[in-house]
Amino acid sequence: MTSGAIPPPANPLTISQPVLRFIDLEEVGRSGRHMTLFEMMAHHAFNRPDHEVYFKERTVELCHELLSGELGADPRSITYKEEVWEGGGNLGPSLSVGASGLELATLVFMEYVRNGEALTPMPLTVVDTGYGLERLTWASQGSRTAYEAVFGAEYDELRRTFPPRESAILIDHARALNFILSDGVVPSNSKEGYFARLLLRRSIRILSKVPDPPGLLAILDRAGRDIARDFPEIGEHRDDLHRVVEAEIERYAEAIQRARQTIRRQEERVRSEGGQIGSDQLLAWYDSLGVPPDVAVEELQRPPAIPEDFYAQVAARHESERPTTDYIDRTEGLPEVPGAVPPTEVLYYLDPHTLSFEGHVVHAAGPWVVLDRTYFYPTGGGQVADRGHLGDLEVVDVARKGPWVLHRLERDAPFRAGERVRGKVDPKRRTQLMQHHTATHLLNGALREILGPHVWQAGAYKAPESARIDVTHYKPLSKEELRRIDRRVNEIVREDRPVKSYFESRNEAERRFGFTLYQGGAVPGKELRIVEIEGFDVEACGGTHCTHTSEVGAISLLGVDRIQDGVVRLTYASGERALELREEHEAILAEAARRLGVPVDHLPDGIDRLLAEVEETRHAARAKAKDDLSATAEELLADPARTEAVGGTTVVTARLDLDRAQLMELSRLLGRVAGRVAILAGERDGRGVLFVGSTAPGISAASVVEAAKAAFAGKGGGNPAAATAVGEPGTPLERALDEARRTARRAAGP
RNA sequence: GGGCACGUAGAUCAGCGGAAGAUCGCUGCUUUCGCAAAGCAGAGGUCGGGGGUUCAAAUCCCCCCGUGUCCA
Structure with missing residues (x-):
């Protein structure tokens, strides 16, 4: 709009909208004036060379009239401070308007476009203003802080239980949460979802610090009551909002519970090693477990002091991170088209x-x-x-x-x-795409209907093979929910409802259907293309659609995934493709049943039987291998050439055709009786393998191997109970074996 | 989108280069009229997946996947 590419909806234009601001989060409740959500009122003018609306003087005049005339401020108390404003490549002078030291509005006059160092005049000049409604409210009441003026009775109510700062945070967050949650944001660990989580968890933390605190839901309700008059969806979505918040409360409680356990265990370990938990550990726990330091300290027997600047240190830990932006240019690889070519x-x-x-x-x-x-x-x-x-x-x-x-x-x-x-x-492909696209709208409608109004499309993809829709939701879908969604969309298909695609003015469409129109994201332009499935789902959409729901054909749900915290993905197919997939699946089932030699409906039982059989066979094989090794052990012990008693120790020496794991197992069997040393040799890839196990006190398997390994250029080691070495190819394994035996004998000898 | 932590028996976790463990749960036996309980015995693991380093990897390195959390 500022460049003139898109005409403004009105000129001059007034707008008033709620604005979320997270950068001042720490200031909320502390400064007396910051809030995470405030109402920004504005009047704009777009001046073309051929059509001058108004500029600097008239703007100041209007502002002054409002403050001193309409709102009754003392004209002498109103101040104007000149500054330079820059943003979005444009810049110009601005005025910061205050009364009695309180900033109430900003008046911006965009005049120039920045090209590096060079400034060129804009083709049209723009007046951009911002008036903080809460600031005006505060100024008009003259209360000590803005919170008293803006939140009134709700704030006073909280003040009975909480200090001023906590009361302000609670009521401020509750108001902001009413907006963002009823706008389809689901608490999660990334993007806007995290802001919702942050506000919720901060509130929960404050509440948990007093005995018998008021309920978070009750606070949210009270904060929502007033604004629901102007934003009716906040009232309408109340029950859904409660479910979302309850899920988050539960989730946070679980996270803290887990964290407490981890903290206790970690302290135990650190203390057993003679160490102590330091404040840096508190930071690490907050970062990785989400446990606030005061909670962590409760779990510790010898807690460190919580640093004064704890949250500043948290911020410092994240300072070196550089967010990479994966910007995808959709027009990349496309050729340039001369501007003279007429539009398609x-x-x-x-x-x-x-x-x-x-x-x-x-x-x-x-x-x-x-x-x-x-x-x-x-x-x-x-x-x-x-x-x-x-x-x-x-x-x-x-x-x-x-x-x-x-x-x-x-x-x-x-x-x-x-x-x-x-x-x-290509008609087949187009038909399939249309079916998948309309199916996507059907799914979106059913998901909102069944899961609640917090459901919002977070992405979608429609290909001929299958389609998928990602929606915001706060927990995994249950089997029952999936079943209901499946039933519902196919019901709408059977009802053969008309699907109407038409253009309508943005204002009219928004008035009739609300902002849920923008499931696919914001759409530019004064006219919207509306796709309306009668009585079920309405979206602004530029895609190709069926004209009646029955054309979509039966929809099969193919899968459900949680693709990220707070986002669920459904994959599905309809029409011809659904039939193809069904045929494929049936063929797979039939083939599986054929191979198992059971009817299709006995497949699960057949698999169970097969698995039991496999288990049994594996068991038997393992038992036999063990028996074989036991037999070998008995043989070795009975063979005087391989077994010799020295003092109280029995030394068994043998070269066998066994691998490492088997040597180990055999050594274990020989070592069942204390006072045995097993010196076993085998071969692997042409290299000699020496394995020594010892249950004789005073004879270390590791030292035996250490003494013997030079004889076959071996590398290896181990512990007193077991050790192993592998030699170079072509070296005499027998010599290593002899050396090991001599070493063991010497160690055992009198 | 990025940082950090975590994925080991059905569950909760220990082990953090040398022969896969504990507790609870499960099965059996002993005891009991029976239950609970106790004692004994046993089953249950491709240590998330894939590469690499090493004589030797649950353990170290790299890449995926999953979970949690903090920060934009």
């Missing part, structure tokens, strides 16, 4: 059923072709592009760039500008 008339919006058409080539470069009109749908809104043919050539991709639709052909386009060309959209 897009016909798929109005008529998704016409798939064969004629158009004129208006631009062609390499494989890319722009037509004057097209029915090809370009990739966008989470729906992949159509395929088909232009003339005899295959269209392999379709993309949108600015006002043009670009068709990419399988090879360089033989067309010249002005040429007439026949386009054919």
Whole structure:
């Protein structure tokens, strides 16, 4: 709007909107004036050379009239401080307006565009103002802090239990939470969800510090009551908001519970090693376990002092982090189109059923072709592009760039500008995409209906093979919820409701359907394309859709994932593709049943039997291996050539055709009786392996191996009970074995 | 989006380069009219997945996956 690309909805324009501000979070309750949420009122003017609305003088005049006239401020107390404002590449002078030292408004006059160091005048100048409603309220009442003026009785009520700062934080957070939670934000560990979590957990912490505290839900309700008059959805979503908050309370309690346990164990370990918990450990616990320092200290027997600047130190821990922005440029790889090329008339919006058409080539470069009109749908809104043919050539991709639709052909386009060309959209693919897109809207509607109004689309993707929708939700979907969602969407399909796609003015659409229209994100423009599934779901959407729900065909849910904290993904297919998948699945089941030799309906039992059999076989094999080794052990002990008694120690020496693990097991069996030394040799990949086990007191297996390993250039080691070494290929393993035996004998000898 | 912590038996966790453990739960036996309880015995593990280093990896390194948490 400031650049003039999009016309303002009105000129002059007034707006009033709630604004969330998190950077001053620590100041809330402390400064007496900061809040996480406030109402910002504004009046704007967009001055074109041919149409001057108003600029500096009139703006100041209007502001002054409001403050001194309408609101009755003493004109002598009103101050104007001149500053330079810069933002979004634009800059200009600004005035900070205050009364009796309190800043009430900012008046910005955008005049210049910055290009590096150079400033060029803007094609249109803009008046941008901001008046803080809460500040005006405060100024008009003259109370000690803004909280008393703004929150009134709700604040006073909390003051009976809490100190001023805590009372202010509680009521401030409760008001902000009412807004963000009823706006579809679900508490989570990233992005806006984290702000919701932060506000909730800060509130819970404050409440937990007093005995018998008021309930968080009650505080939220009280804070929401007033604003629900202007924002009715806050009242309407009350029950859903309660469920979201309750889930978060529970989750936090679990996290703290786990953390307490971890803290106790860690202190025990540190103390057993003679150490002590330091304040740096408190920081680490807060960071990784989420446990506030005062809670951690409760668990410790010898707690460190909590640093005064604890939260500043937390911030310092995160200072060196550099957020990388994975900015994806959708127009990357697309060719430049000369500005003189006329924009493409897009016909798929109005008529998704016409798939064969004629158009004129208006631009062609390499494989890319722009037509004057097209029915090809370009990739966008989470729906992949159509395929088909232009003339005899295959269209392999379709993309949108600015006002043009670009068709990419399988090879360089033989067309010249002005040429007439026949386009054919692949009907099977298009039908499937339409079914998946409409199915996505159906799922979105059903999810909101069944899970609650906090559900908001967080992403979607519609391909011919399958489609998926990501929605905000605070816990995993239960089997029962999935079943109900499945039933509900297929019910709407069977009811054959009309799906209407039409254009409507933004204001009118918002008035009729509310902001839930913007499931796919904000859409620019004064006109919106609305896709309305009658009586069920309405969204602003540019995709191609069926005209009746029955055309979608049966929808099969294929999977559900939690893709991140607070976001659930459903994958599904409908129409022909759903049938294909069903056939595939049935074939897999039939084949599995055939291989198991059971009827399909006995498959689970058949698998159980098979698993039991496998288990049994494994058991038997293990037992047999053990028996074999036991037999070997008996043989060795009975063989005078391999077993000798020295003092109270029995030394068993043998070279066997066994691997490392088997040598180890055999040594263990020989060592069942105390006072035995097992010196066993085997081979692996042409290298000699020596394994020594000892249950004889005073004879260390490690020292035996240490003494013997030089004989076969071995590397290895171990502990007093067991040790092993592997030699170089071609070295005499026998010598190592002898050396080990001599060492053991010497150690055992009298 | 980034940092940190954590993934080991059905559950909760210990072990942090040398022969996979504890507690609870489970099964059996002893005891009891029976239950609870106790004692004894036993089953249960590709130590999240994949690479690498090493004579030797649950343990060290790298890459994934999952969970938690803090910060934008």
